Amino acid sequence: SSRLFMSSASSSSSSTSPDDDRAKESLLSELASLTSSFEGTALMIERSRGSYERRMESYRRRVESYERELKETRFEIESVEYESTQMDGVVDELRAAFAEAERTLSESRVSRDEKEYLAERIEDESERIESSELTAARKEMSDAKKSSEELDSEVARAERIVETLRSDLERMESDATDEENEASKRRDDAEEALARERDELMMEAERLDDEYRRSEEDLIALRAHQNEQLVALENRLDVEKASLAALLSEHESTRTRKWDLVRIRFENKGRLWGTERDDMIVERELLSREIEEMHAELEVTEMKEEELALKYEALTQARAGLKEREEEWTTERNELAARIDALSSAEKHVYDLRAKLESIESSLYSSTAAFESSASSSIERTGVLRSRIDGMESSEEDDVASHSSVLRTIESNFAAERSTWETRRADLGVDRVDLNNDLESLREKLERATGEGKEPTASSEAILHLRSKIDEAKKARSDDSIRWEKERSALEEQRDILVETANSLEEWETRSEAVRVEIEAFEKESDAWKEEWNGLVDKRDELEKTREELNSVGDARDVRFKKTRDEIEVTKTTLENDRIEWERERDDLRGEKISFAGRVRELRGAEADVRSARAELRRYATECDRESRKWTEREDGLRKRLTATEEEVDSFLQFEEEEGRLNEDIATSRTNFEKERSKWEEDRSAILADKVSLLKTCARLGEIEAEGERLRLTLETLERKRDTVWEKERFALESSHLDLMRRMEASRKESDSAREKLRRDAERETIDAAAGIIMERTRMVQNAEGKIREREDRIRSMEGRLEA
Structure with a gap:
């Protein structure tokens, strides 16, 4: 527009007055100054952004230096705490040695007093014994004096050792106190430096935020000033228009003259x-x-x-x-x-x-044929069964009723025949009793006749006749019983066949009902698929809306500016959280240190306890190193996050290319989706035609659920086993610990008894024997500690296997 204005002004300058030219030149100069002010404003904004980015870079460098100093300070604090812990261990060792030395010194003093008392007794008794015993007593007295002198030398040496140990202990305690004071002072200085650095960083961040807000306010003020200049320029254009109109009217009035x-x-x-x-x-x-x-x-x-x-x-x-x-x-x-x-x-x-249904139908037909063949034994039963079979084909209920009636008929016939057989067997029993009675009477008569020397007469023939009749009756009864057994077995077989037929019909009805339920379930799942298809269509519409929203994204530099500020806020929050977590872990470590020092004080008095304390210190140092490595990894992760954030902000400038690729991916996805939709529509008819095919899928899902339930139960069982094993091991460990304490108490009692024995038998035993007992007790304690460590290692390995 300025160029158009300048061209129009230059085209009309040849025919206008100098005042008009000056007015136009002033307008052009004002427009040029306005344009230059716009350009200056843009340059100032760019410079402010560059200065803000430089300040952000300096802030990042200061954060990195702060992280390095924090890491160094943490390492120094950990080293001081580790040295303090080692110093505590050395002090405890010296205290244990000092206590042992004092105990030995007291025992030596008691032995010396006893020997002096013995020498005095010997001197008193030497005056009253005979001359033959005087030499032996003097010899014993000289030996006692020598042993007393040796004990005195040992006591003096022990006292010197005790004094040396006491001085070393006092020196070590003073050194430890100085080291702890120096460590606490260094830690306090480091914490104060960290607090000052954090406050400075917070003030710097607030100052940067204030500068950013001031730059935004300056930008708003500059825009308002530009708007005012534009309004003034528009007013001047209106004034120049009025002046030009006046000049035009003047030229017209002059032209008329x-x-x-x-x-x-x-x-x-x-x-x-x-x-x-x-x-x-x-x-x-x-x-x-x-x-x-x-x-x-x-x-x-x-x-x-x-x-x-x-x-x-x-x-x-x-x-x-x-x-x-x-x-x-x-x-x-x-x-x-x-x-x-x-x-x-x-x-x-x-x-x-x-195929199974066809085989079942064929088996039904074959069973029906077998039933008909088995029913051919009786005309009446065959007619009844055939009528019931025809009724079974027409209706299942009539079939069941016919089978039940046939069963009742067979049972009634069987009961009637059984009652007849029972009656006949009773009659035969009565006849048998009568015949037996007759036979007995005849046998008596025969015996009497034989005893009298008479020959058999017609009565013997009657007896033979009766015997033949009895044999015929027995044979007829056996034949009847065999025939009745055959008829009963045939009736029972027919009853079993009828029962099996009724059960097969009920099973077929149950299967048909299950198939009907599965078909209904498949129809419901088909409706669910239809709803799922509608959901996919809605998702496609949402993708279209998302793509339209993505197409409206513009300039990314302001987003980069704001996102960088948000990342700085997140970084400050992360650093503050890390500091709080570090202080919490430091307090935990102090508490662990205090508890560990108490444990060391409880375990002093034996060399094995000192060794276990040293092993605990080494483990504590390893844990401290592990925690230091973890903090280093977390700091590296934080730095990587900052780097990744910067890279992500830089990569956002390539958004237009990514947007193009995203549009291509959306188009490709839409094409694939349409292809999948057409394919799904083609397969849908086949899926609807094969509803029963989901039976296997449902069964498979049930198997999977059962397998998941079984795995869950197995996992619970394993957890219970792990808890049980852990409880057993803990109980064994506690019992071993109690056993160890009892053994230590027993060894302490043994040492007390040894000291008592040493006092009773001062001439036969020396301090070396007591030291041997103490060494034996130390070895016992070491063995017990080794067993405890082995069980702890076994428990840890078992926990690792359970976790794996």
């Missing part, structure tokens, strides 16, 4: 001025339109400053959502493929079921 020849030229000039006036009006409209556009751009820029961050977050979420949706599409595609495979296997299963 000229002669006619000059009037033509002035009319031409008037037309030229009219053209220029139109151009100026167009120029003013263009300027006003540009001013409005600048106002709109300023408002849009301010709105973008607020919306770009939200859009970037939406973009990130949309990317994540696209990845998730792609994964969902892949999963759904795999599920569809699995379902197709399941459909094919289910179709095979349906064919198997149909």
Whole structure:
């Protein structure tokens, strides 16, 4: 617009007055100054951004230096604490040695007093014994004096050792106190330095935020000043327009007073001025339109400053959502493929079921034929059974009723025949009793006749006749019993066949009901698939909306500026949280140190306890090193996060290329989705036709659920076993510890008894024997500690196996 204005002004300068030229030049200069002020404002904004980025870089360097100093200070604190712990161990060792030396000294003093008392007794007794015993007594007295002198020398040496140990102990305690004071002073200085550095960093961050807010306020003020300049420029344009209109009217009035020849030229000039006036009006409209556009751009820029961050977050979420949706599409595609495979296997299963149904039908037909063949033994039973079989084909209830009636008929016939057989057997029993009675009477008569010497008469023939009759009756009874048994077994077989037929019919009805339930379940699942398809369509619409939102993302530099500030806030919060966590861990370590010192004080008095304390110190040093490495890894992770954040901010400048690729991916995904949809529509008819195919899938899901339940139960069992093993091991460890304490108490009692024995038998035993007992007790304690360590190692290995 400025170039158009300048061209129009230069085209009309040949026919205007010098005042008009000066006015136009002043307008052009004002427009140029306004343009240069805009450019200056842009440069100032760029410089402020560059200075802010430099301050951010210096802030990052200061944060890195702060992290290095924090790491060095933490290492120094840990080294001081480790040295203090070692010094505590040395002090405890010296205290244990001092106590042992004092105990030995006291025992030596007691032995010396006893020997002096013995020498005095010997001297008193030497005056009253005979001359033959005087020499032996003197010899014993000299030996006692020698041993007393040796004990005195040993006591003096022990006292010197005790004094030396006491001086060393006092020196070590003073050194330890100095070291602890120095360590606490260094730790306090480090904490104060860290607090000052943190406060300085917080003040620097607040100052940077204030500068950023001031720069934003300066920018707003500059925009307001520019708006005021634009309004002033518009007012001056209106004034110049009025002056130009006055000049035009003056030229027209002057032109009317000229002669006619000059009037033509002035009319031409008037037309030229009219053209220029139109151009100026167009120029003013263009300027006003540009001013409005600048106002709109300023408002849009301010709105973008607020919306770009939200859009970037939406973009990130949309990317994540696209990845998730792609994964969902892949999963759904795999599920569809699995379902197709399941459909094919289910179709095979349906064919198997149909074959089984045909075999069941054939078995039913064969059983019906067998039933008819078995029923041919009796005309009446055959007619009844055939009528019931025809009724079974027409209705299942009539069939069951017919079977029950047939069973009742068979049972009634069997009961009648059984009652007849029972009656006949009773009659035969009565006949047998009568015949036996007759036979007995005849046998008596025969014996009497034989005894009298008479020959058998007709009575013997009657007896033979009766015997033949009895044999015939027995034979007939056995034949009847055999025949009755055969008829009863045949009736029982028929009853069993009828019962099996009724059970098979009930089983077939149960299976048909189960198939009907499965078909209904498949129809419900088909409806669920339809709803799932509608959900996929909704997801596609959401993807379209997301893509439209992504297309509206603009400039990324302001987003980078704001995101960098958010990352700085997150970094400050992370550093503050790390400091709080470090202080908490430091307090925990101090508490562990105090508890460990108490444990060392409890375990002093034996060399094995000192060794275990040293092993505990080494483990504590290893844990401290591990914690230091962990803190180093966490600091490296924080630095990597800062680097990754910067790289992500830098990579955001390539968003347009990524947006293009994203649009291509969306188009590809849409094409694939349409292909999958067409394929799914083609397969849907086959899926609906094979509803029964989901039986295998449902069974497989049930098996999977059962397997999961079994695994859960197995896991609970393993956990219970682990808890049981742990309780057993803990109980064994506690029992071993109690055993160790009892053994230590027993050894202490033994040492006391040894000292008592030493006092009783001072001439036969020396301090070396007591030292041997103490060494033996020390070895016992060491063996017990070794067993405890072995059990702890076994428990740890068992816990590792259980966790694996």
